[in-house]
Amino acid sequence: MGRQSTPRKNPWALDPSASGDGRKRSAFVDWVNGDRILHLSAALHEPRERRKRPILVFNEEKMAAQLVQFFRRYHMATTLMCAVLLVIFAWVVITLPRFGDSAAPANNELPAVYLTEGPVETGADNAVTAMIFTYRGFDTLGESCVLFLALSSVMMLLRREDGSMLSAQERTALAKAAAAEPKTRNYIIVQMSRILVPFIFLYGLYVLLGGESSPGGGFSAGAILSAGIILYRHAFGSEATERFMNERVFVAVRTVGLCIYAVLFGAYILLPDDVKSHLTAHLIMPIDVAVGMVVMCTMYGIYALFIRGEI
Amino acid sequence: MIYVECILLVLLIVCAIVAPLARRGLSAVILYMTFGLILSVLWLVLESPDLAITEAALGAGVTGILFYVTLRKIKRTKDD
Amino acid sequence: MELLKALVEHRYALTASILFVTGLMNLMQQRHLVRKVIGLNIMDASIFLLLASQGYVEGRAAPVVAAGMAEQAAELYINPVPSGLVLTGIVVSVSVSAFSLALIQKIYREYGTTDIKELVHLVKRED
Numbered sequence: 001m002g003r004q005s006t007p008r009k010n011p012w013a014l015d016p017s018a019s020g021d022g023r024k025r026s027a028f029v030d031w032v033n034g035d036r037i038l039h040l041s042a043a044l045h046e047p048r049e050r051r052k053r054p055i056l057v058f059n060e061e062k063m064a065a066q067l068v069q070f071f072r073r074y075h076m077a078t079t080l081m082c083a084v085l086l087v088i089f090a091w092v093v094i095t096l097p098r099f100g101d102s103a104a105p106a107n108n109e110l111p112a113v114y115l116t117e118g119p120v121e122t123g124a125d126n127a128v129t130a131m132i133f134t135y136r137g138f139d140t141l142g143e144s145c146v147l148f149l150a151l152s153s154v155m156m157l158l159r160r161e162d163g164s165m166l167s168a169q170e171r172t173a174l175a176k177a178a179a180a181e182p183k184t185r186n187y188i189i190v191q192m193s194r195i196l197v198p199f200i201f202l203y204g205l206y207v208l209l210g211g212e213s214s215p216g217g218g219f220s221a222g223a224i225l226s227a228g229i230i231l232y233r234h235a236f237g238s239e240a241t242e243r244f245m246n247e248r249v250f251v252a253v254r255t256v257g258l259c260i261y262a263v264l265f266g267a268y269i270l271l272p273d274d275v276k277s278h279l280t281a282h283l284i285m286p287i288d289v290a291v292g293m294v295v296m297c298t299m300y301g302i303y304a305l306f307i308r309g310e311i
Numbered sequence: 312m313i314y315v316e317c318i319l320l321v322l323l324i325v326c327a328i329v330a331p332l333a334r335r336g337l338s339a340v341i342l343y344m345t346f347g348l349i350l351s352v353l354w355l356v357l358e359s360p361d362l363a364i365t366e367a368a369l370g371a372g373v374t375g376i377l378f379y380v381t382l383r384k385i386k387r388t389k390d391d
Numbered sequence: 392m393e394l395l396k397a398l399v400e401h402r403y404a405l406t407a408s409i410l411f412v413t414g415l416m417n418l419m420q421q422r423h424l425v426r427k428v429i430g431l432n433i434m435d436a437s438i439f440l441l442l443a444s445q446g447y448v449e450g451r452a453a454p455v456v457a458a459g460m461a462e463q464a465a466e467l468y469i470n471p472v473p474s475g476l477v478l479t480g481i482v483v484s485v486s487v488s489a490f491s492l493a494l495i496q497k498i499y500r501e502y503g504t505t506d507i508k509e510l511v512h513l514v515k516r517e518d
Contacts, residue, residue, distance in 0.1 A: 067511060078419045082412050089408035094397055096404055100449035107448060111470040119456045127454040127471040128361050128478070136475055143479045150486035154493040207364065215360035215455055219482055223368030230376060295482065299373050302489045306380045306496070317399065320406045327410050327433045331417040331426040343429055350436055357403075357443050358453045359474045362481070369485050374432065381492040382425060385499050 123281035124212035133218075133287050134280070137265045144258055144291060147298045151254070154302055160309030186235075193235035200228035208292045209285075218288045222295025229300045238308060250297055257294040261287055316356055323349050336382040340375055347371030403444035410437030424498070424505045428491045435484040439477045446473035 097104040114131050124130040132140050208221030233241040264287050267279065326349060330342035347370035354362040398405060410433055417430025447469055454471040499505050502513050 063515060064512070067508065067515075071508060075420055078416065082416045082419075085415070086408065086412040089412070090405060093401055093404040093408055096401060096445075099400055099403060099444065100447050102448045102451075104445075106445050106473070107470050111472055114471055115454065115456060115468050125456050125458065126361075127456055127468065128359075128474050131471055132475040132478065139475070139479050143482055146483050146486055150490050153490055157493045157497050213455070215453065216364060217361055217478075219478055220361055220364035220368065223365055223373065227368050227372050230373070299369070299485070302377065302493075303373070303380070306377060306384070306492070313399065317402060320402055324406060324409055324413070327413050330433070331421055331429050336425065339426060339429060343432070346433070346436070350440070353440065354443065357447050358451070358469050359443055359446075359477075360453055360455075362439075362443060362474060362477055365478060365481050369481055370432075370436070374485055374488055377489055377492055378425060378429070381496060384496055385425070385505055 121280060122284055124284050126212055126215060126217065129211050129217040129284065129288070133265075133284050133291075134268060137268065137287075140291065141261060141265055144261055144294055147294060148254060148258055151298045151301050154305050158305045158309060189235045193231050197228055197232050197235075200224060200231065204228060204296075208289060211288050211292075212284060218291035219295055222292040223299065225292065225296040226299035226303075229296065230303050233300075233304070233307075238304075245300065250301060253293050253297050254301075257290040257297075260290040261294075264290075316353075319349055319353055319356070323353070336386070337379070340378045340382065343378065344371045344375040347375070404441055407437045407441035407444070410434070410440070422506050422508060424495045424507065424510075425492070427507075428488055428495070431491070432484060432488055435480065435487075439480050439484075442473045442480070443477050446470035 097106070101107075114135065115127050118127050118130040118135070119125050122130040122134050124133075204221050204225035207216035207224060208218065211217035211221060229241070229245065264283055268283055271279065323346065326342055326346040330339055330346060333339040333342055347366060351363045351367040351371060354360075354366055414430045414432075414434030414437060418427050418434065421427050421430060451467055451469045454468045454474065456468065495505060498510070502510060504510060504513070
């Protein structure tokens, strides 16, 4: 690797094989794609490569010794840095406003507005729910996007391919895992979840639908419902769960939930005032339900991908 | 009331210090769930019931389960 | 003594800083990758504790406005803003941890170990 000398190419020439698919692309597109270095940085890179080549012999004991010494110094340096950080934090934190002070700068007129205008304008008695879905709705939209992206990334990483693309090693591992799954479920868990799961779902629905006038709201409800589905799946296996939560339902709920949120929140921001006043009082409930469903599907999906490699 | 808060905070710090140092992975996960539970009670003391419900279900519940499943996958598929 | 009184008065922020530094040390110094993610979660929790403790006002109740009290509501309830921020933060923390754990599973499948020292060895050998 890196031992053969590459003839110095003209970086601006059209190289048909730079991106690997035979089409001639311009140098600019190649640079954007990362397949080519520009002229200036090529000049910076090449002499260094020529100089470093004799030293690139892989010496395992020397590298091991270097790594051991690096880790020792690294431990001391990080401990020292954390001690200094702790002293700085403690020193600064003592100068914060007094805990629970009603005259603190954090309690200026903004929370007063949220507390007095929020329930009247949005129809939600819970000031936190009223705030995070309407006044600070962008934060929650960003968070729903983060959930969506996290699940998509976990799907990309952990998703099991269809049978034809597996290697022989993975196929034997899968066969072993399928054979090792217990034929009879754990008795305690099955009996307890027969009692508990209906109540968990009922409580989750109560927290979801009562999120406006009592503590709770979309995220708490999504968390509780996901815990219920995870328990159900663990007790009764994936065939029983796939009767009502399979992949199509999953993908549909996630995408539709996020779209509902985006559309409704866009309506909240962009509509003119007279249309909005009819709408605003009824806006929080659909957004709440959508976000709760998205959270539930995300947490369950992550669990299912961890356990089995597919939903 | 201040004494209850101080005791809970000291317990929180103790859990946080011991949880990554536990010898077995299972002990670390259980200590992390305890950390989440004490944190949930602290949210209640700070008068935020939304946070308490969410933290109890997500932090102590779902994250603990995910840690445990990952540890099982790492130790179990070692003999491939 | 007044140092002890100052410490007890700012107990939440001090606990938050101790937890943050603990989490940071675990994140940087632990050898097993899953314990690093536990350290990351502890750091997240410390920041949430600091944020939510800034919203508390003594003697006031949880921010669920009772019916008909909307006029004097500003005097009766705590600050709801940090509560909303922390709610977002808890969910994001779970997402980040889940993604890190998925990455750790893939690393294990690829390299066969989750010890950071051996991983550094193996990755350097590939270069």
